Amino acid sequence: MTSSNVAKTLVSLIVVGAILALPKNVMAQSSVGSIVTQDFFNGIINKATGDCPGKSFYNRDAFLNAVNSYGQFASGPDEQSKREIAAFFAHVSHETGFLCYIEEIGGANLDPSHYCDQTRISEYPCNPSKGYYGRGPLQLTWNYNYGAFGNANSIDGLNAPETLAQDAVVSFKSALWFWMENVHSVIGEGFGATTRRINGAIECDGKRPDLVQARVNYYNDYCNQLGVAPGDNLYC
Structure with missing residues (x-):
């Protein structure tokens, strides 16, 4: 075996060893960009009607650019990161009609x-x-x-x-800022906790179960697309 091959073998063993050394309940972290693929993003925005202003405004590149300013967003183990991304876009879909609206109607x-x-x-x-x-x-x-x-x-x-x-970058930054300030800390408590942080006073505790259910439906759909179980405590 040449010295070059020996070096490659040693590097491979080190990488494998590092992976095996991870606790069994920890999965390797994926980057936000590898989870929010163009197909995933398009799958959301293409659900909006054809004349939506957001369809020519919001885009994946702007989202990923904004994420660069919030490095802690979806930065946990793979399963947790996917759930946070699914939760974020579930609420975005609910608030904007699948990224249809840039501004509040009226x-x-x-x-x-x-x-x-x-x-x-x-x-x-x-x-x-x-x-x-x-x-x-x-x-x-x-x-x-x-x-x-x-x-x-x-x-x-x-x-x-x-x-x-x-x-569009500033727009996504505003959403990520609000998320990191108010929602990110409760992501481990279940999707219901994120709904409570966003609009709990109006929707939770039986006030608007239809709206809560709509958010849960979006979340379950995105979790399914990302190949992750939605977890417990879906309702607020």
Whole structure:
């Protein structure tokens, strides 16, 4: 055996040894890009009707670009990562009609004060000519969310909230920011816990079981597509 072949054999043994050394309950981590394939992404957005504004706005490249700013998203073992991605896109599908909507329906017609929380106005002052209605894959709302998201991403969220509807990368960043701030920490508690974090006050505890079921249906579908069991505690 040549020295080159010996070296290759040693490298192979080291890799195999490292894999075998993993705890039995830990699966190797997959990258987000290898899970959210173009086919998976297209399968979501193609369910939207043909005249949806989101179909020419949202795209996989923008999503993966945004993910680069949130390295902890879906960064766990393979099974956990797939469940988090399935949960994320289940809620995105519910909030935007399969990435159909960029902005809240009728949001532009609301009085600008509608989503201006006066109790936090000293920290996140509302621009009276701007509306903080839902925008992006998770329909970010309220002045305090726009302000905090902007601060975290060097964007003037309070004075230019419309950026979320103009730049697809920023739009996905807004959804990932909200997810990492509010949802990521409970992913291990089951899908129901993520629904409670997103819209629990309106939907959970029997308030809107139809909407909760719709979210669960999307989640189960995406888990099936990704080849992972949905886990327990699906309802909130």
